[in-house]
Amino acid sequence: MDFSALNDALASKSYDQIADICDTLMLQVSSQGVVFQDEWPYAIHLLGHIYISDINSARFLWKRIPLAVKERQPEVVAAWNIGQKLWTRDYAGVHEAIREFNWSPEVQGIVASFSELYTKKMFELLVSAYSTISTQDTALFLGLNADDAANCNLSSFFTWLITFVQI
């Protein structure tokens, strides 16, 4: 299986193209009758769909993944966990799902990039949807965990928030 296009996209951080590249390659390999399920980079494929907010395709990909792969590759399950939180709109849960797994080096780049992108989108949503909102909720939506959010005082919060405004 020729993963060069995928590797190039990962190297150049063109994460928005990963889903298409993986989909096309999967259909191609499948039509050649190759048994690819054991070697397929499902975690990256799932994250590719999640990166472009195509949770529908991520769901269907998850349904196609064989049980054996789900049992043997915890990273695939962890990647889907992020998708699941997005699907159920558990806004704070997405950040938790990203934080709680020890991602492998191949996947760290796309996870970090998605985390930034998601936080930015959440920030824009909060700005447009709320005229007032508690600091605790803001912190939760933007990725601080529950304890930090409850304990953070206003000035340290704003210092941290300014980093997002500058993105």
Place this chain on the structure above:
Amino acid sequence: MNLNMNSVETLVAQIHGLSGSISDINQLHSLLKQSEDLFQSESTRLAPLLTELDPFMHSLGYLYILDACTSAPISKEQASELVLSIARFINLCAAEQIRLAPDKFTSVCKRFKDQVMLLEDPMQGVAPMLTAIRKLQLSSEHLTTLHPDFLLFCLLAKCYKPGLSILEDDIFDVDQPRDFFLYCYYGGMICIGQKKFSKALELLHNVVTAPMSILNAIVVEAYKKYILVSLIHVGQFSISFPKYTSSVAQRNLKNFSQPYLELANSYGAGKISELELCVQAHNEKFEFDKNLGLVKQVVSCMYKRNIQRLTQTYLTLSLQDIANTVQLNSAKEAEMHVLQMIQDGEIYATINQKDGMVRFLEDPEQYKTCEMIERIDSSIQRIMMLSRKLTDMDEQLSCDPLYLAKVSL
């Protein structure tokens, strides 16, 4: 026997010789048509000949021999090899040559579909079938017999995105009515899976209102999904059919979809508790029809509809009041619902957490941006194209002898 094989080998030589220019190919085509019986009688011995031919340069000859080889019964061991060799042919063949024998190409692809289904690996068929459609089609407006097979593969393999790319084409030429019914029904299911409810509604509407003299199972199932998608996307369902619906559909469809019509009635009343009772009552039927997922989406849509209805009456409303009116459990739940609707662009509002209030806003779209103007422009272009097509069809129809015979009476 030997004599026949000699004739076959002569034909192969002629395939080599006559695959150059267009006039040569036409000559070859007549020769091949005349030799069909010969191919059929030697079908079991033709497979090795394929290695002497190039699938691209000698597509037409290759097609005839492949068709004859595959017409014989296939054993399970041969199935996977056959599938691979047909897929290879589809990828490499020259479209201009195979379009001379569309029926043969279609029957080879049909056998491909049957074998892929036997191997229970529908994903294997997705890419080749898409290529086959693109090569067989005379234009992107042409619906072939292969379209529904492709969509079926997409559904079974859970690869919905390739299906969507085909569904974006507007169809104006249809070979067989049955293909059209299946294409629209499967297409509707794919759009539902990708949450493109507007397109799904359009496709299902086409199935329900298509001309037909007797009812078929596809229309009955499509009608059930049509009711559900209508409730999800439009928020209401009208039981009266458009005028152009066939009388057979108008008279009979409702008899097969009583539980769905009751659900639609219950939805119209606007109370979540009543709707959930209705769902419970017909749970088994919905599950049997494999529509339970859609029914659940109908229920969650009702919360949205009820909140949207509030925007027509109120400028501001407290989260607790929203929760009470819409029958949610708490103000926090109401806040999450409103936030999700704002995120999806289904409502324009701002939440004031400090006071626990929601302020409903007007749609900020001013219709002045460049993107909006481009959208309007492309819609106008599309309508002009449709209008031209309609005029052409009208002119063609007025010259049609069947039509003139009926009208002159």
